[in-house]
Amino acid sequence: MATVVFSRGLQQYTAGTERLEVEPGTVRDVIAQVLARFPALENRLDSGTAVSIDGEIINEPLLERVGPTSELHFLPSISGG
Amino acid sequence: MSEERKFRWIGTRPIRHDGLDKVTGRANFGADFSLPGMLHGRVLRSPHAHARIVSIDTRPALALEGVKAVLVGADLPDIPSQIGSGGEQQVDFRDLSHNVLARDKVLYDGHALAAVAATSPRIAAEALERIVVEYQVLPHVLTVDEAMAPGAPILHEDMFTKGIEPTPSEPSNVAGRVELGHGDPEQGFADADVILEREFTTQTVHQGYIEPHAVVARAGEDGQCMVWCCTQGAFMVRAYCAKLLGLDVSQIKVIPSEIGGGFGGKTTVYLEPLALLLSRKSGRPVKMVMDRGEVFRASGPTSGARVRVKLGAKRDGTFTGADVSLYYDAGAFKGSPVMAGGMTILAPYKIPHVKIECFDVVVNKPKVAAYRAPGAPISAFGGESLIDELADELGMDPIELRMKNAVSEGTKAVYGPKFRRIGFEETLEALRSHPHYSAPLGPNQGRGVAAGFWFNGGMQSSASVNVNEDGTAVVISGCPDIGGSRASLALMAAEELQIPVERIRPVVGDTETVGYNDLTGGSRVTFATGMAVIQAAQDVVAQLRKRAAKIWEVELDGVRWEDGRAICTNGNGETPEPLTIRDLARRAARTGGPIAGTASLTARGIGPSFGAHICDVEVDRETGRVSVVRYTAVQDAGKAIHPSYVEGQMQGGAAQGIGWALNEAYLYDENGRLENPGFLDYRIPVASDLPMIDTVIVEVANPMHPYGVRGVGETPIVPPLAAVANAVRHATGVRFCDLPLSPPRVLEGIEAAR
Numbered sequence A: 001m002a003t004v005v006f007s008r009g010l011q012q013y014t015a016g017t018e019r020l021e022v023e024p025g026t027v028r029d030v031i032a033q034v035l036a037r038f039p040a041l042e043n044r045l046d047s048g049t050a051v052s053i054d055g056e057i058i059n060e061p062l063l064e065r066v067g068p069t070s071e072l073h074f075l076p077s078i079s080g081g
Numbered sequence B: 001m002s003e004e005r006k007f008r009w010i011g012t013r014p015i016r017h018d019g020l021d022k023v024t025g026r027a028n029f030g031a032d033f034s035l036p037g038m039l040h041g042r043v044l045r046s047p048h049a050h051a052r053i054v055s056i057d058t059r060p061a062l063a064l065e066g067v068k069a070v071l072v073g074a075d076l077p078d079i080p081s082q083i084g085s086g087g088e089q090q091v092d093f094r095d096l097s098h099n100v101l102a103r104d105k106v107l108y109d110g111h112a113l114a115a116v117a118a119t120s121p122r123i124a125a126e127a128l129e130r131i132v133v134e135y136q137v138l139p140h141v142l143t144v145d146e147a148m149a150p151g152a153p154i155l156h157e158d159m160f161t162k163g164i165e166p167t168p169s170e171p172s173n174v175a176g177r178v179e180l181g182h183g184d185p186e187q188g189f190a191d192a193d194v195i196l197e198r199e200f201t202t203q204t205v206h207q208g209y210i211e212p213h214a215v216v217a218r219a220g221e222d223g224q225c226m227v228w229c230c231t232q233g234a235f236m237v238r239a240y241c242a243k244l245l246g247l248d249v250s251q252i253k254v255i256p257s258e259i260g261g262g263f264g265g266k267t268t269v270y271l272e273p274l275a276l277l278l279s280r281k282s283g284r285p286v287k288m289v290m291d292r293g294e295v296f297r298a299s300g301p302t303s304g305a306r307v308r309v310k311l312g313a314k315r316d317g318t319f320t321g322a323d324v325s326l327y328y329d330a331g332a333f334k335g336s337p338v339m340a341g342g343m344t345i346l347a348p349y350k351i352p353h354v355k356i357e358c359f360d361v362v363v364n365k366p367k368v369a370a371y372r373a374p375g376a377p378i379s380a381f382g383g384e385s386l387i388d389e390l391a392d393e394l395g396m397d398p399i400e401l402r403m404k405n406a407v408s409e410g411t412k413a414v415y416g417p418k419f420r421r422i423g424f425e426e427t428l429e430a431l432r433s434h435p436h437y438s439a440p441l442g443p444n445q446g447r448g449v450a451a452g453f454w455f456n457g458g459m460q461s462s463a464s465v466n467v468n469e470d471g472t473a474v475v476i477s478g479c480p481d482i483g484g485s486r487a488s489l490a491l492m493a494a495e496e497l498q499i500p501v502e503r504i505r506p507v508v509g510d511t512e513t514v515g516y517n518d519l520t521g522g523s524r525v526t527f528a529t530g531m532a533v534i535q536a537a538q539d540v541v542a543q544l545r546k547r548a549a550k551i552w553e554v555e556l557d558g559v560r561w562e563d564g565r566a567i568c569t570n571g572n573g574e575t576p577e578p579l580t581i582r583d584l585a586r587r588a589a590r591t592g593g594p595i596a597g598t599a600s601l602t603a604r605g606i607g608p609s610f611g612a613h614i615c616d617v618e619v620d621r622e623t624g625r626v627s628v629v630r631y632t633a634v635q636d637a638g639k640a641i642h643p644s645y646v647e648g649q650m651q652g653g654a655a656q657g658i659g660w661a662l663n664e665a666y667l668y669d670e671n672g673r674l675e676n677p678g679f680l681d682y683r684i685p686v687a688s689d690l691p692m693i694d695t696v697i698v699e700v701a702n703p704m705h706p707y708g709v710r711g712v713g714e715t716p717i718v719p720p721l722a723a724v725a726n727a728v729r730h731a732t733g734v735r736f737c738d739l740p741l742s743p744p745r746v747l748e749g750i751e752a753a754r
Helices: A027-037 B019-023 B093-100 B121-130 B144-148 B185-190 B234-245 B272-282 B292-298 B338-344 B376-394 B398-405 B424-432 B485-497 B525-552 B581-586 B643-662 B720-732 B743-753
Strands: A002-005 A019-022 A049-053 A056-058 A071-076 B039-045 B051-057 B067-072 B112-118 B132-137 B174-182 B194-202 B214-219 B225-229 B252-256 B286-289 B305-313 B319-329 B354-361 B445-454 B460-467 B473-477 B504-508 B559-562 B565-568 B596-602 B609-619 B626-636 B693-698
Touching (some): A002 A027, B039 B121, B039 B272, B051 B112, B067 B272, B093 B234, B112 B272, B144 B319, B174 B338, B185 B319, B185 B354, B234 B252, B272 B286, B319 B338, B338 B354, B338 B445, B376 B398, B376 B643, B398 B424, B424 B609, B460 B485, B460 B525, B460 B581, B485 B643, B525 B565, B525 B581, B525 B596, B609 B643
Parallel strands (some): A002 A071, B473 B504
Antiparallel strands (some): B051 B132, B067 B112, B214 B225, B460 B473, B609 B626
């Protein structure tokens, strides 16, 4: 199973849950599983959100693959100068 | 990438292809462009920090002979609040439109509220004076503390703080709150032997690019528009103008000029949509150029901020917990770089329990724009200053303390994920072993060290490599060259084609000559666009091998590309002479036509980079003046494609950070008017202010890039603020927590400590 890790900020919408095991698939699949479990996250994982999959930050992640042992974090999408 | 790969061209230092034009003054920058029949546009700007626009009467301006068009906010389409990404940054197009031209309220001194186009700059200036504006002046706020105070004047009545549950019912100047981190900070502090906590402040500072914003725009009768401008992203200008004016992107062609500095400040639009609209109204091309005062008053600086850091550690130096609050001003519209500040503060360190609160606050100052590692230098000033103080408290060497807690591959970052292969430990080791670190100090001198982190960027890039008929090649990218990227891209093409870099001409294309490119920013061009160039050049090599195979009538796998030549390894009978790229280019017509390669990609595998700096200062105890007498910057570049430009980025970042630490600040009067909108009163460091900045390039290859590249442009501005402040601390015995360390402030601190 893949693991989603929620930051302290997102944990206010997951009733304090820090880690959630999910079926592997695309990031879109993973988000669907996350929202099914924590509906309060609806609209919180939108276009301003990037993800990190196994340490790599990806800004347009929906179609990226999340492997069976991957760790996924939702992060603020950041810009550069 | 292959660890064993031996490079022939990568890592060399050829003269940049655009160098001669630049040193002889022939290069064309934004304001150099002109068209026949061109009008001159000027912008009317608010003299008030916060005011309601009761009325604007432009008729007297239009009545002036020579005035051909006048714009006010109502001439721009209304756009709903919509977050989009025209380039690298998130932007709310409604806010962008209201920043380009105010509607019902002006929100800062310098806010644009009308524009004119006339037959001469003098007439345009006179026309501005004839526009009659009635203002209702409102109270204003200039700092995060003023903006968050109870009863503070509200900038946007429709702004309710996001990130707080439930959403507040009253509007606020706090646009959003985000919390990062992991573990239980209270447990972290319970585990600590030593706990330190301090607050720090930094001031609004400008990137200080030498070239002001400039544009020429022409809107044709057929609806097709041309824009010539200095920008970090031609495709960004196209997308933003299209959005703001209700056009298709295909109706706008943007041609970027050479750029005289950007540092993030040219990643948005100010004049471009106005020039286009004035051109559409007047039927003539319109040129607009900001003067220096407008650049300071109305383009985007970076945030002023308040930073609170609490850090706990064991007696042996092991960090146990951290609690951070960051309050960054965004200027007049939401969107400060506070989240990046939160993600980068303490990112170089292993900390089991961390809480980081980030607040994005609007104030009556110009909307901030990106500035080199946006947000990171501000928070690092707090974090790295406190770590220095902790080292003193523990009696530890400050590099040793950092080394003890340094992140490495597999370590969980404070912002969540685990790092892949990174080079922070190697960077600290190089810093510690540098002769500078053990050199003796003179009287009234002190030494400080600090570290910094930046993510670096990937994003979208396209590139083409065209082989000319004589076997030379052209590399076309779509990323304006700010820091020598053309030379680096040419080196990568040379490496793949195996021909001398002098036989390659790198050019920056416009929005119609190359595929889409995100803007130049985020330290991404050498990494991401370089990856596109490598792939495009590999495409060319594949075609060259095919052409040779066709000529020799052999299978493709019997042709090897080596030393700029096709070599037949599987000839039928006698081995033919190798065919050079020149031979193959000459025969292109009979082997399949022109040879050109292209590649477009969303770059994956970004490699973060770490830097660490040593700063020596000398403090004049009579005047409070701080002089930087020696400075060394060390950074992991992954792989330095053109080492001179990596070193240049490190030196430039250090110089800007030193200015931020010692001198720079936006100074406002009691009415919220900027008092120092010029380089005489806003003091950036000049060459005579600084010593030669020594550099050490560490190369811990990014395994996700074919050559091992990480980004380099932003990290070097992260450590200097704290490195300077730590040096001043050791020279004076006084911990300064508020920037800039100007002579009056330093003198006051010294005298208070006596």
